[in-house]
């Protein structure tokens with residue numbers, strides 16, 4: 281079975297204008313209580329996320345659904361390990377961060393929607409989030425450390441923001457230097 285297609289800003293050395301347009305949009309909220317379309321979109325995102333062992337998290341716009349839904353790992357963060365139970369991940373609908381705490385820590389991040397690059401991004405080490413869970417119940421969550429970083433990354437997607445929109449140092453393979461320099465530095 282082929283995996284759900286991930287929308288990307290570019291592919292090889294081609295810019296994906298259409299996909300970039302949706303990835304750059306502010307995602308729409310899901311009606312509460314969930315309507316049928318909302319329930320279907322949540323299911324679609326969760327199954328797309330569970331298909332992948334290369335994703336720490338996935339936001340609905342990354343599969344072409346411009347809605348506020350994210351799924352991410354919360355269990356042992358071994359990227360090679362497949363998700364085995366519902367305890368290993370979390371799903372948030374209409375999430376918003378209500379509190380940032382701690383240090384603004386810099387670390388290099390990758391993103392399935394920005395293939396082949398890494399960007400150093402500053403994230404807070406602790407956040408509080410208000411959202412709805414997968415069943416449509418109100419959820420208040422607190423995340424720290426690396427998981428707080430993943431959640432902030434996924435929440436950026438819902439605002440149409442990607443790692444390349446952060447100002448940190450960019451890393452890309454030497455073989456693609458010309459392409460990425462043209463893209464990011466207009467050389």
Ligand SMILES: [Zn+2]
Pocket residue numbers: 390391392393433437
């Ligand atoms: Zn991402």
